[in-house]
Amino acid sequence: MAVLIISSGIFQACQKEEGKTGAPIIVKSNTQYLKFNLASANQLTISKDDKNGYSITTTGGDPYIMTEEISKARHADSVVLSFEYKSSKDIDRLQVFFGPDIAESRSLFGPLLSASSGWRTYSLIMPKELEKFSWGKAGDILRFDFGTESGVNLAIRNIYFRKMNALELHAFEEEEARIRQEESIQRAWEEYLAKDYASKISEVKIDATTVTITGEYNGDGAFSLCEVVPMDTLVAMKSFRERTPLDSRSFQVTLPRFVTRNGLNYDRLLSRWVIVKEGGNGLLIDSHARYPDLIAAQQSMPPGVLKSKKGLGGFFMNSFASDLDLLGITSITINIPITAMMYTYPAANTIEHEYGGRRYYFSRNYLNGIDEALRLTASREIVVAAIILIQKAAECVDPEIGRLLQHPAYTPEGIYTMPNLTTDRGVNCYAAALDFLASRYNRPDNGNGRIHKWIMHNEVDAGLTWTNMGRKPMMIYLESYLSSMRICHAVTRQYDPHSEVMGSFTHSWSEPVELYSSKEMLTAMQKFSIREGDFQWGVAYHPYPQDLNEPKTWNDTRATFSINTPLVTFKNLEVIDYWIRKNENRYLSSQKRTLWLSENGTNSRSYSNKDLMEQAAGFAYAWKKLSLLEGIDAIQWHNWIDNRTEFGLRIGLRRFPDDETEPGGVKPVWYAYQAAGTEREDEVFEPYRSIIGIRQWNEIMHNVIP
Template sequence: MRLIKSQILRYVFEDSIIFVLIITSILFLSCQNDEQEEICQSPYTEEDVRNEEALRAYLQASYVCSVDQVSVTKKTIQIAGKFIGEGVFYLSEISPYVDVTRMDTHSYKIRLTNSSFKIELDRFVEREGISYDRLLSKWVIVKQENGVDLLASHARYADEIQAIQFLEPIKLTNKKGMGGIIPNQYITDLSLLNISSGTINIPITHFMHLTARSGDIEHMYGGKTYYIDEGYLRNTIDIALLAATKERNISVAAIILLDPAARCADPDLGAILQHPDNNGGTYTMPDLTNAESVNCYAAALDFLAKRYCRIDNSYGRISHWIMHNEVDGGRDWANMGVKPVTVFTDTYVKSMRMCYNIVRQYDVHAEVFASFSHSWTEVSNPGWYTCKEIVDLLSAYSKTEGDFQWGLAYHSYAQDLTNPCTWIDPNAQLSMATPFITFKNLEVLNKWALSKENKYKGTVKRSIWLSEAGVSSRSYSNEDLQKQAAGFAYAWKKINALEGIDGIQWHNWFDHSGDGTCLGLRKYLDESYKGEAKPVWEVYQKAGTNEEDEYFKQFLPLIGIPDWNIIENF
């Protein structure tokens, strides 16, 4: 993922900016007069403040009633649970475009007569002109009092999804990966560097249309027909995935991105997918507020899963799904306007769940990853969130609405993106309250991953990919190139020793002007440099081989340490 100027600025001004996100009912200051009220104005609307309060209360609530199991077969949905108490209870269906905390009357509900129940329903129903797949829904118990439906349980998504096929997982053979795999003349690097994992950008809005164009193929979903530019896919996505997965058995994660409507290949489709409160940013959060938009987004995910999760691997394979980019910086990378953190995360969880439920039909081993910058407890840019507060909310949603196999796609850049000497990062501390997680203190991320409370269903470690991470060379001087090489050697010794870190997908393969600094393993792929390998390329190649220890010795004096015993316990 290219880094834009706003990302670079966060490192320049980080010591002078203090930005505090205020949540729940303390979102407004008490103002005594009109002048003070203007000064104290919250950035959030009153509706968003109320929504934030309601979502927080919902996540923290304790209910005696519960939906305990949701199972999805090819044709049915089975929901089991129990209610306790006197009164009239219903099982209510909550589709993605409905907010569970903001409904007084539920439209799709079934009267419960037995306190312990198991109900089987048709999976597909006609609803609002769409053949709706209840795979996307969650289910909640409500109690009716005075004509109002009151929540009596947490909602629950599907726990089990019957797959239509079985794909063998692609297991990582080492921790070396490549970020942003693209077709180019150096594709053999994937073999020369012994790459085991990678990422690829998939901007849905570059190839999907509402009306047919020359060369498009049809994709039917929910009774609606959408059109896909297959030429675009063959020349960009397919060729890269085939080289990585079919030829080299590399495990690849797709980064799902949506352009704002004005930049979409089909602006009309973009208008459907763009979040209604979007007010800028490089990419948008999908619109999950109405049936048409949800169906369109689900159709895109379904198409990608069908094409890239095939037993014959005809087009290449996607094994993991990274949902959007650096969502702690949502205003830049998944824009849905200015929102309190729980309101934002609620929509993000819906997007993650939709992808997960759709993809698991085709690949029972597929994971979805949440994408974050190197911020942990400190806001990187004005208007951003911290990673930890979103991570904590993801855990809270998993505990209340049923767990699913999500992991972290973390961007553990140096604190100062331009400085390759990440071992001196001042605010990367060995503490769970550290402001930043960089290569210097990956032990923090490792500890998070290995803690039982953070594991999937309490037993399975969540995958952690450093899916966009690297160190830079400030210039092409020998000194700067050696510092970049040393920075990777230091990072690798941490990554390879930590059980909780599954791998690094190096950003970037080539230097790119959009990064604001030279992060590539190779120089610029242009007429001037032609992608020449930098010293860090050779260090990357030797990492994980029997030549590693001898070759890496040269960097110890530059770093200022006597040996590679650099892993610390805390």
């Protein structure tokens, strides 16, 4: 079987005919085969089998190896990296780096390398990367990273670059056309946000059975009110599902809230509405679309009130749960991967939930762990934010849920996926999961615990890794993300009138960590909110130090005090505090949006006294800043406990649970965290001033340069 992927786009295909991708692959006699540099092997064993073949066994979580330098320049037409392989297991994160300069920014991920007992051909089409990285000169090298799993036996042979065949060339041209179309949609979104339309929808109101839309159109001609559902791309629409002719310039239209479409009982709570005008070239948008402004809640729930700025990230029940009291915790985050517990069929020991005319089922065993944690936090009036995650299809407990919710443009480098909101069944499935959680964790008796805030997915400015829908122009990606946020806002507000959704971002600010920067995304989110009806969203920011391994964040060179700083880390929290407090970024231009530092910590490189003290000094530095910055509402320290799977970091308040000397033992940063915000703060923080290199704490505060 041959595997074909176009790396810079989304095209993936498998050909079932052995060794073919639509046309015979002819290997020339003078082909330059790549050879591995055996001495460069990391966390793998390798032996040479024959002239161009190798046997590899991975021995750790980061197995990789370099090639030897190529002896002659690559031909300009040779843009397909191809090899034959056999593998004992699937490798779902094959990554290729373009040396001699090895960096994440000079790499790409390939598709799944499927387990196979027989030889298969694997091909990766990469003309854009080869051009971008100027790769192919004599002396250049590649690095192959073979996933993240130990114990994989892999045979690989005949690694070389070749010319595209006819099928590959056709696929590449189709991919280029798709990219041009998406660039056109990106420009259309930019024009849409910049335009002042003559007509306007001023309010959308939702009650138990109806939707009421109020607005005004201006100009001559025939105007209609149209519905835009989550599956629609507004700026590319030529026709609309439902049109209501408008007879009066000032109008108020009331429509049924629920309608039957494609076998589903669709809730128009999820829709937005737009005024269109009939023109010579068809229907033209004549207003910005508008989402619901007022959503009638089914019950009254008290808001969650923060009692301090001190919180924990990624809370779960374990033997150290008493830290909630010992540390004075008043807020937590909790991870909820909905695809780890959701089924389309009545699996054993599940709870049934009906939504949109469909039945879904949720694992009681999985929910028991969430219930136990949230009952504990509710009993202490701790404010809770659930982090909503969507696993890639291969990891979902029900493959059908994976098929429904994995985004169709998902690519293999993604750890999680953007939810699939491109189909009505995908939207219904996603909304059903949110409806189940909101109804379960927003009860007047707090019988199952309470969720107050909803952090939507993870680090979307690093979306290729953490919320993947492929490589998309920023506006296309962001509009999908906002659709996810809007659905959650609408669904959860039915059960809690104070419910709040939050966007999740890395410490990137003006410079992208992958494809987008936090600042450009947040600025565009604000523009969408102004144009389409504001809603109460907040920011869940992750201001880790510049180097996550280095706790001395005060030395971060890429964190400045300019509003256009490349990064926002603990060093320059003043910048995001300044941004969140500006009137132009407030909810309805009046109320400051919530800002949580929802995932962040400083690292102890080891458990030596020096490293532990530097970790605690990093926290003390951060706390002294954020405690004075009114725009920052809370910090949730991550990790609570050191985690072996956290990329080699030791950023917890406690040691590894399986540490040989002190399993789960408290570190100096634990005591610093306990003292923060109490009368013992300055006493406990005293040793850290000399590590930071200051005499007084006020020396760390700075003004922002607009």
